[in-house]
Every structure is written in C-alpha cells, then in structure tokens.
Amino acid sequence: MSTAPIDYADASADVRAVYDDIKKTRNVPDVNNFWKYLARDPATLRRTWESIKEVMAPGALDPLTKEMVYLAVSVTNGCAYCIASHTAAARKAGMTDAMFGELMAVTGMANETNRLANGYRVPVDVAFSK
Amino acid sequence: MSTAPIDYADASADVRAVYDDIKKTRNVPDVNNFWKYLARDPATLRRTWESIKEVMAPGALDPLTKEMVYLAVSVTNGCAYCIASHTAAARKAGMTDAMFGELMAVTGMANETNRLANGYRVPVDVAFSK
Amino acid sequence: MSTAPIDYADASADVRAVYDDIKKTRNVPDVNNFWKYLARDPATLRRTWESIKEVMAPGALDPLTKEMVYLAVSVTNGCAYCIASHTAAARKAGMTDAMFGELMAVTGMANETNRLANGYRVPVDVAFSK
Amino acid sequence: MSTAPIDYADASADVRAVYDDIKKTRNVPDVNNFWKYLARDPATLRRTWESIKEVMAPGALDPLTKEMVYLAVSVTNGCAYCIASHTAAARKAGMTDAMFGELMAVTGMANETNRLANGYRVPVDVAFSK
Amino acid sequence: MSTAPIDYADASADVRAVYDDIKKTRNVPDVNNFWKYLARDPATLRRTWESIKEVMAPGALDPLTKEMVYLAVSVTNGCAYCIASHTAAARKAGMTDAMFGELMAVTGMANETNRLANGYRVPVDVAFSK
Amino acid sequence: MSTAPIDYADASADVRAVYDDIKKTRNVPDVNNFWKYLARDPATLRRTWESIKEVMAPGALDPLTKEMVYLAVSVTNGCAYCIASHTAAARKAGMTDAMFGELMAVTGMANETNRLANGYRVPVDVAFSK
Numbered sequence: 001m002s003t004a005p006i007d008y009a010d011a012s013a014d015v016r017a018v019y020d021d022i023k024k025t026r027n028v029p030d031v032n033n034f035w036k037y038l039a040r041d042p043a044t045l046r047r048t049w050e051s052i053k054e055v056m057a058p059g060a061l062d063p064l065t066k067e068m069v070y071l072a073v074s075v076t077n078g079c080a081y082c083i084a085s086h087t088a089a090a091r092k093a094g095m096t097d098a099m100f101g102e103l104m105a106v107t108g109m110a111n112e113t114n115r116l117a118n119g120y121r122v123p124v125d126v127a128f129s130k
Numbered sequence: 131m132s133t134a135p136i137d138y139a140d141a142s143a144d145v146r147a148v149y150d151d152i153k154k155t156r157n158v159p160d161v162n163n164f165w166k167y168l169a170r171d172p173a174t175l176r177r178t179w180e181s182i183k184e185v186m187a188p189g190a191l192d193p194l195t196k197e198m199v200y201l202a203v204s205v206t207n208g209c210a211y212c213i214a215s216h217t218a219a220a221r222k223a224g225m226t227d228a229m230f231g232e233l234m235a236v237t238g239m240a241n242e243t244n245r246l247a248n249g250y251r252v253p254v255d256v257a258f259s260k
Numbered sequence: 261m262s263t264a265p266i267d268y269a270d271a272s273a274d275v276r277a278v279y280d281d282i283k284k285t286r287n288v289p290d291v292n293n294f295w296k297y298l299a300r301d302p303a304t305l306r307r308t309w310e311s312i313k314e315v316m317a318p319g320a321l322d323p324l325t326k327e328m329v330y331l332a333v334s335v336t337n338g339c340a341y342c343i344a345s346h347t348a349a350a351r352k353a354g355m356t357d358a359m360f361g362e363l364m365a366v367t368g369m370a371n372e373t374n375r376l377a378n379g380y381r382v383p384v385d386v387a388f389s390k
Numbered sequence: 391m392s393t394a395p396i397d398y399a400d401a402s403a404d405v406r407a408v409y410d411d412i413k414k415t416r417n418v419p420d421v422n423n424f425w426k427y428l429a430r431d432p433a434t435l436r437r438t439w440e441s442i443k444e445v446m447a448p449g450a451l452d453p454l455t456k457e458m459v460y461l462a463v464s465v466t467n468g469c470a471y472c473i474a475s476h477t478a479a480a481r482k483a484g485m486t487d488a489m490f491g492e493l494m495a496v497t498g499m500a501n502e503t504n505r506l507a508n509g510y511r512v513p514v515d516v517a518f519s520k
Numbered sequence: 521m522s523t524a525p526i527d528y529a530d531a532s533a534d535v536r537a538v539y540d541d542i543k544k545t546r547n548v549p550d551v552n553n554f555w556k557y558l559a560r561d562p563a564t565l566r567r568t569w570e571s572i573k574e575v576m577a578p579g580a581l582d583p584l585t586k587e588m589v590y591l592a593v594s595v596t597n598g599c600a601y602c603i604a605s606h607t608a609a610a611r612k613a614g615m616t617d618a619m620f621g622e623l624m625a626v627t628g629m630a631n632e633t634n635r636l637a638n639g640y641r642v643p644v645d646v647a648f649s650k
Numbered sequence: 651m652s653t654a655p656i657d658y659a660d661a662s663a664d665v666r667a668v669y670d671d672i673k674k675t676r677n678v679p680d681v682n683n684f685w686k687y688l689a690r691d692p693a694t695l696r697r698t699w700e701s702i703k704e705v706m707a708p709g710a711l712d713p714l715t716k717e718m719v720y721l722a723v724s725v726t727n728g729c730a731y732c733i734a735s736h737t738a739a740a741r742k743a744g745m746t747d748a749m750f751g752e753l754m755a756v757t758g759m760a761n762e763t764n765r766l767a768n769g770y771r772v773p774v775d776v777a778f779s780k
Contacts, residue, residue, distance in 0.1 A: 001252075002252050009206055032258075032382035034243070037250040041253070043360060048246065048498075048569060055235045062230035072199045073240035075379040076206045077730050078468050078471030081247040083378060084258040090195070098190035101691030104379040105185045106196050108698075110203035113164070115177065116561060117211040119335040119364040121133075128162075128214040130178040136444060141466040171361030177704060181697060205509040208338050208598050231561030234509040238568075242502035248473060249465040252298075263771075292778075294763070297770040301621030307444060308628075308766065311437060315755045320748035324758050325715055329722045333760035336726050338598050338691040344758070344778040358710035365705045366716050370723035371731070372750040373684070373698065377731040381653075386735040389683075393641075422648075424633070427640040432553035432753030436648070438758075450618035455585055456626050462589045462599065463630035466596045468728050471637040472630070474586045474648040488580035495575045496586050503554070506568065507601040510557040511523075518552075518604040538657040595769040601769060624769040632762035638733060639754040 005036035013038045018049050025053060030086060064093040074106045135166035145169045148179050155183060162215060194223040202237045265296035274301045278309050287377060289323040334366045382386060395426035404431045408439050415443060422475060454483040462497045525556035535559045538569050545573060552605060584613040592627045656685035665689045667701050675703060714743040722757045742751060 008019055008030070018039075022031045038045040056066050067090035074082035088101075095103070138149055138160070148169075152161045168175040186196050197220040202213035218229075225233070268290070276297075282291045298305040316326050322382055327350035336341035347360075355363070398420070400449035408429075412421045419453035421518055428435040446456050475489075485493070528539055528550070538559075542551045558565040563588035576586050593604035607620075615623070658669055658680070668689075672681045688695040704715055717740035724732035737750075745753070 014503055033252045033298050034250075035223050037252045038246060040250070040487065041495070043248045044495050044498075044573070045161070047495075047574060048243065049194045051239060051567060051571065052243070054563070055232075058260045059232050060226060061198075061232045066232070068191075068195070069199060069202045069233065070240045070285075071379075073202055073206050073237055075246055075375050076203050077241065077244045078374075078378050079244040079247055080378075080381075081227060081254055082244050082383060084254045086240075087381075088258045092228070094245070096190060097690065099259070101694055102185075102189050102196070103199065104376055104698075105691070105694050106191075106199045106204055107373040107379060108376045108694075109181060109185045110200045110216075111207065111375045112368040114204055114207045114209040114212050114338075115335050115371045116168060116174070116364055116368045117164060117209055118340075119367060120164075120170070121340075121343060122163050122167045122346075123213045124211055124214045125163050126140065128202045128218045133454060146478060158478045162457075170357065171365070173704070174361055174365050174368075177365075177701060182699065184693070184697060201509075205505050208504075208508050210508075210511075217511075223531075225419075227560065231564055234506055235561070235564050238502040238506045238564075241505045242498040244468075245465050246494055246498045248468050249461075249497060251470075251473060261695045293772050294767060294770075297772045298766060300617065300626070300770070302445070302711050303626050304621055304766070307441060307625075308763065309679050311441065311759060312763070314433070314437060315752075319751045319752050320746060321718075321756075325718070326752070327717055328711075328715070329753065329756045332719045332723055333726050333751045333757055334764055336723050337761065337764045339764040339767055341772045341774055344774045346760075353713050354536075356701050356710060362705075362709050362711045362716070363719065366711075366719045367723055369705045370700060370720045370736075371727065373702070374653055374682045374724055374727045374729040376688060376694070376698065377684060380684075380690070382683050382687045382731045384731055384734045389740045394581045423642045423645050424637060424640075426522045427642045428636060429754070430640070430747065434636070434751055434755050434758075437755075438633065439628060442633070444624075445629045449622050450616060451588075451622045451626075453542070455588070455620070458581075458585070458632060459589060459592045459623065459626045460630045463592055463596050463627055464634055466579050466593050467634045469629065469634040471642045471644055476630075478648045481558055486580060492575075492581045492586070493589060494577050496581070496589045499575045499588045500606075501570060501597065503555055503568065504594055504597045504599040504602050506564070506565055507554060507599055510554075510560070511558045512553045514604045517551050518608045528780055554685075590770075595765050598764075598768050600771075603771060607771075622716040626768060628766045631765045632730075632758040635725050635761045636732075636754055636758045637720075638728050638755060641730075641733060641737075 005033060005069060006039040011039060012042065014042045015045060018042075018045050020051075021121070023047060034081065034085065037041075064090065064095060067093045068095060068099070068103050072103060072110075075107050114126065133170075135163060136169040137166065141169060142172065144172050145175060148172075148176050151183075152179060164211065164215065194220065194225060197223045198225060198229070198233050200220060200238075205237050206241060207236070263300075265293060266299040267296065271299060272302065275305060278306050282309060285314060292362070294341065294345065301360075304333060324350065324355060324386050327353045328363050332370075334369060335364070335367050346353075393430075395474060397426065402427060402432065404432045405435060406431075408436050411443075412439060424471065424475065454480065454485060455506040457483045458485060458489070458493050462500075463494060465494070465497050466501060524559075525553060526559040527556065531559060532562065534562050535565060538562075541573075542569060548612050554601065554605065566636060584610065584615060587613045588619070588623050592623060592630075593626070595627050596631060652716060653690075654726060655683060656689040657686065661689060662692065664692045665695060668692075668695050671703075684731065684735065712746060714740065717743045718745060718749070718753050722760075724759060725754070725757050 006015060019031050022035060067086060069089060071086040071090050073085055149161050152165060168178060197216060201216040201220050204216055233238060261390060266275060277292050284296060331346040331350050332365060334346055396405060409421050412425060428438060457476060461476040464476055487498050521568060526535060539551050542555060542587050558568060592605040594606055656665060669681050670683060688698060717736060721736040721740050724736055
C-alpha cells in the first residue's frame with residue numbers, strides 16, 4: 001500500500017484542485033500533512049475538505065470558538081496529531097494563553113464529571129428531559 | 131450501599147452548606163440530581179462543586195463558551211446525563227438553535243477527522259511541533 | 261436474528277454446561293442477563309466465561325480489588341450494564357460506601373488528568389521511560 | 391519490574407510453546423513485539439493467543455473482513471501499536487489501497503454520526519427496538 | 521430550543537428533498553428518527569446524508585462489510601441509537617446470526633488487546649513502521 | 651503561546667509553593683513534567699494538585715489500590731504520559747510484576763466485555779437496578 005504523503009508537485013489534477021482551494025481559503029503557502037496523507041484517497045480528501053470548509057466557516061459561532069471546541073474534542077479523544085494542529089489553528093484564530101488554560105480546565109472537568117455521573121448512575125432530572 | 135439521592139431536608143450540615151452555595155451561585159431553587167447523588171460522599175461533593183465553581187466562572191472565556199465546550203466533551207463521551215444537563219445549561223446561558231446546530235457539526239467533524247488522522251498515521255507537521 | 265435471551269430450560273447441553281459452571285463457581289441460583297444474551301453464540305459464551313473465570317480468580321490481587329478495577333473501567337467507558345453488574349459484584353465482594361466514594365473520586369480524577377496531560381502535550385519524564 | 395521483551399532464546403518452555411504455535415499458525419519466522427511483551431505474564435500470553443486464534447480463524451466471516459474490523463476498532467480507540475500491526479495484517483490478508491480508503495471513510499463517518507446521535511438525543515425507532 | 525423531530529408533513533422544501541432522496545436511495549417508506557432530529561439543522565442534515573450516501577455506496581467494499589464496520593465502531597463507542605439502527609441495517613444487508621456473533625467476538629477482542637498493547641507499552645515493530 | 655515547562659528556578663512564588671508541597675508530600679527532589687507544564691496556568695496547577703492530594707491520600711482504599719485504579723483508567727483511555735507516570739507510581743507503592751500482570755488482564759477483559767454488553771444490548775437485570 002502506498003503510504004507516502006502526496007506533495008503538490010506529484011498530485012493529480014483532482015488533488016491539486018483541493019490543495020489550491022485549501023491554500024486560498026486559509027491563505028497558506030502549503031497544506032498540512034493531514035491533507036497530504038488523505039490524498040491517497042482523492043474522494044475522501046475532497047469530501048472531508050468540503051465538509052470542514054462548510055462546518056468551520058463563520059456562522060452563529062465564530063471561528064475561534066469552533067477551533068477551541070475542535071481542540072477540546074481532540075484532547076478528549078487523545079489524538080496527538082489533531083491536538084497539535086488544532087492548538088496551532090486556535091492560536092492563529094486568537095486563542096491566548098489564558099483562554100487555553102481555561103479551555104483545558106473545562107475539558108478536564110467535563111471528563112471527570114462525565115464519569116462521576118456514570119458511576120453514581122444519576123437519573124436525568126425531569127426538567128432536563130426536553 | 132445507600133443509593134438514594136439526598137434531598138435538602140435529609141442532608142447533613144456539610145451537605146446543606148454546599149447545596150446552599152450552589153443555589154445561591156446559580157440562583158436556582160434546588161440542586162440537580164447530580165449533586166444529590168454525589169452527596170453520598172460529602173468530600174467529593176464539596177471538592178467537585180468548588181472545582182466546577184472556579185472553572186466555570188467567567189474569565190478569559192465567557193460562560194456560554196464554557197458550557198458549549200462542556201457539552202461537546204459530554205457528547206464525545208456519550209454521557210447521557212451530562213448531555214441533558216449541559217444542553218439545558220448552555221441554553222440558559224444563551225445558546226440558540228443555530229449555535230447548537232453548529233456546535234454539533236463541529237463536534238461530529240472533530241470525531242471523524244480524529245480517526246482519519248489516526249488511521250492514516252499522519253505525522254505531526256514540523257510547524258506544529260511547538 | 262434471534263435476540264431473545266436463552267434461559268436454562270431452553271438451553272443446549274453446551275450452554276447448560278457453562279451456566280452450571282457459572283452457578284457453581286459463583287454460588288448463585290441463576291446466571292445474569294449478560295450470559296443469557298451471549299448464549300446466542302455458544303463459542304463466545306464459553307470462551308468469555310473461561311477467560312473471566314481465570315482472570316477474576318484470587319491471585320496476586322484479591323477479588324475485591326479486581327471488581328473495583330472492573331468497575332472503574334466500566335465507568336470510564338460508560339457501559340451502563342457493566343456499571344450496574346460490577347457495582348453489585350463489588351458490593352458482594354465487600355466494597356463499602358466509603359470505598360465506592362473513593363473509587364469514583366480516583367476514577368474521575370484519572371479521567372480529568374489524562375486530558376490535561378494530552379492537552380498540555382506533556383513529554384514522558386526520562387525517569388519514566390522504563 | 392522487568393519490562394524487557396522476551397525473545398525466543400530467553401523464553402521458558404511455556405512461553406516457547408505459545409511462540410511456536412503462533413509461528414506455525416501464521417507461518418512467520420518470529421512473533422511480533424506484542425507477544426514478546428505479553429510474555430512477561432505467561433498466563434495472559436497463553437489465554438490471549440488462544441482467544442485470538444479462535445476468534446480470528448475463518449468462519450462466517452473471512453479473515454480479511456475480520457482484520458478490517460479489528461483495524462476500524464483500533465483506529466477508533468487510537469491505539470498506535472494496534473493500528474500499525476493490524477494495517478500490516480489486513481494488507482497481508484488482501485486489503486488493497488481502495489479498500490483501506492473506504493474502510494477509513496466508514497470508520498470516520500461512524501465516529502461522526504455516533505456523536506450526532508448522542509448530541510441530538512435521538513430516541514431509538516420502534517422498528518429497531520428488537 | 522425546538523427539539524421535536526420534524527416529520528415529512530411539517531418539513532420545509534429543503535428538508536423534504538433530503539427525505540425524498542433517502543427514501544428513494546434506500547427504498548423505504550419513511551426516514552429514521554436520526555434524520556428527523558438532524559432536520560432541525562437543514563445544513564447538517566443535507567451534508568451528513570450526502571456523505572453517508574457516498575461513503576456507504578458499494579465500492580471496493582460491499583455494503584454488508586461496510587455496515588458491519590459501522591456496527592463495530594458504534595459498539596466500541598457505546599452509542600445505543602447507532603447500535604440499534606446499524607444492527608438493523610446490517611441484518612437487512614445480509615448479516616446472519618453467525619456473522620453477528622463473530623463480529624462481536626472480533627470487536628471485543630480488539631478492545632481488549634488495544635488496552636494490553638497500551639498497558640505493556642509495546643513499541644511498534646520495525647516491520648510495521650510503514 | 652508559551653509552551654515551555656516551568657522549572658523551579660523560574661517559577662513564581664505561587665507556583666513554587668505548589669512545587670514545594672508536592673515535593674514534601676511525595677518526598678521527591680523535583681516535580682514531574684506534568685506539573686511543570688500545568689504551571690503555565692497557576693490556578694489549574696494549584697486546583698489539580700489539591701484535588702490529587704486529597705483524592706490519593708490513604709483512606710478506605712490504600713494508596714497502592716488507588717494507583718492501580720488510576721493506571722487501569724489511563725490504559726483504557728490510552729494516555730501515554732499517564733500510563734508511564736502511574737506505572738512508576740504504582741511500582742513505588744508496591745505493585746509487583748504479578749500484580750501488574752493481573753491488573754492488565756482485568757483491564758483488558760473489562761474493555762472486552764463492556765463491548766459485548768453493548769453489542770448484545772443486554773438489559774440490566776432487575777436485581778442490579780439498585
């Protein structure tokens with residue numbers, strides 16, 4: 001199985017079109033390793049990029065909030081690559097040291113109390129049942 | 131093992147002190163089931179409340195952002211009680227339908243791409259290695 | 261697909277042999293639902309019981325410690341059935357209210373600090389690298 | 391605690407017997423690191439190998455399908471060792487680049503929609519309740 | 521926040537278009553609860569359906585294999601809704617009782633050995649490092 | 651964002667006070683990397699240490715049991731740093747090779763049967779429903 005990442009120079013027209021759109025949308029000179037590895041499956045590359053582009057665009061939530069949520073999920077799942085890349089993305093979007101500290105504190109507490117609720121088998125309050 | 135939740139009327143002075151602080155801090159008439167079950171272990175009840183109170187207070191991140199991060203983590207972990215209670219808390223803090231929709235979209239995408247990064251064994255870009 | 265649990269009266273000789281061994285080993289009048297559902301696949305029923313029997317037998321760790329570890333893992337994974345059944349098993353093996361409270365406190369803290377270590381990308385100390 | 395892997399030359403008769411069976415069953419010249427580390431606990435080594443041997447044997451599902459399922463679970467859990475070893479095993483069993491791409495796409499989507507179902511608190515359809 | 525599922529009769533034209541495509545593609549008289557809840561966010565409904573439709577289409581892997589992988593991931597994550605719906609989908613695609621039994625056995629073993637590899641801190645074999 | 655760990659010589663008075671208490675409580679010459687990275691957020695450093703100190707103190711459960719539970723959770727979550735540091739802590743508290751082997755065996759089995767219970771959708775026995 002070919003496992004090498006695909007650089008722009010070696011990419012097919014389809015893959016280049018995605019790379020070009022990533023570079024233009026994010027205003028960066030090259031795409032990250034994530035995209036270069038996904039490029040082994042051009043259909044997944046295109047679909048994933050189109051979804052990310054739509055989901056991470058400014059909307060009811062601003063880009064910084066979205067990046068911090070992405071980071072909190074990645075930290076919860078323990079995905080080293082995703083933690084590194086989304087820490088960088090969140091910083092670029094404006095996350096300060098103080099914001100990072102509070103984000104980690106909330107992420108940690110949520111992981112703790114999720115298990116306390118599981119272990120004590122707490123039934124959902126009537127008021128929360130929608 | 132005593133498994134019944136502890137209501138205010140049946141609580142010890144230590145437990146009542148925590149319940150009173152929760153009710154005052156959150157301006158609510160009663161505490162949620164989570165606290166009534168934790169009350170079986172007064173030390174854990176007190177410690178957890180003091181941590182939550184400190185971590186969820188307004189700071190570099192506003193309370194709504196913190197509640198949405200809490201919800202994203204709870205959804206990732208699949209904790210039914212926590213999803214119900216923090217959806218309610220986020221709504222109370224101002225989460226609109228549109229914000230909820232985007233929050234779930236980001237949470238879903240993060241869980242997807244975390245696994246794509248794992249499966250393709252993507253090495254961390256030099257630029258992200260701190 | 262047949263999804264009904266298999267009761268002793270309706271079980272094949274192979275399944276009955278496993279049920280009999282569970283009842284004798286644990287000194288109980290009937291097997292739990294877990295085994296009645298696994299019985300749909302007699303090979304998995306037998307293999308799982310033999311493994312559990314070997315792993316949970318007294319050894320360097322006593323049965324109570326083993327049941328508490330089982331519960332801590334089940335709470336971390338959020339498996340409702342397993343939390344219920346292993347809470348019951350741990351109580352039967354001697355877990356007191358105070359022990360349960362401390363077990364949940366440790367389980368919660370471990371889930372919290374696991375994510376803090378992830379998020380802060382803490383490198384392993386040289387002293388811990390074996 | 392002894393943490394070094396146990397090579398064939400240094401292994402006890404019990405451990406050698408398991409190594410020999412692995413090498414014969416899989417037609418390989420040596421066992422992987424996984425087995426050499428598990429060998430620190432000969433009982434776990436033997437029990438784990440016997441279970442793997444039984445579970446991964448051809449049956450109603452062919453070996454390639456089983457290896458791909460193993461890989462999808464390992465990717466979901468983020469186990470780096472398991473992802474590396476089961477990618478190799480799946481390739482050896484016939485997984486092509488195209489199959490790997492689709493396997494990752496399904497694994498990613500499942501992880502995404504699992505969280506959407508959690509977050510939207512979707513009740514099980516009556517038709518699915520067995 | 522509006523939390524009620526959206527039935528066809530009450531759906532907007534955009535949502536109806538997605539429902540119609542699901543019904544036609546799957547040849548079913550109505551859509552599952554999952555889609556009726558996602559419909560609260562039409563953009564996520566459309567994007568998720570288009571991705572699922574593309575990912576689950578026959579390709580290098582057949583639809584039954586894809587559904588079984590989806591089920592293995594959902595079981596690993598403990599998503600009750602997803603387990604119920606994808607068990608039904610896999611059965612419809614041809615999963616027999618024997619196949620289900622083997623699928624669960626592999627899923628269980630993978631979850632076990634993932635943790636053994638973590639706990640013994642097994643380094644990746646040179647042969648697997650790509 | 652400042653990502654370097656904070657050594658004692660460069661620490662503020664607040665951070666030094668926590669470091670001193672860790673060193674005194676654990677009777678160690680220096681603190682682990684975990685604390686040096688957390689020190690970037692003094693409030694989280696202090697809160698986390700105070701919680702850990704309280705939770706891990708001898709009580710109804712002895713320190714060795716608590717460390718082994720911590721390790722079982724860390725292995726389940728796949729946190730490499732935590733596995734390394736709590737393996738060292740458990741050994742220091744008296745965990746033998748035989749105890750480690752049984753701890754991993756129980757942790758592995760719990761992760762396996764959690765998924766079997768999920769996949770077979772086993773309903774909680776009436777006897778376990780509290």
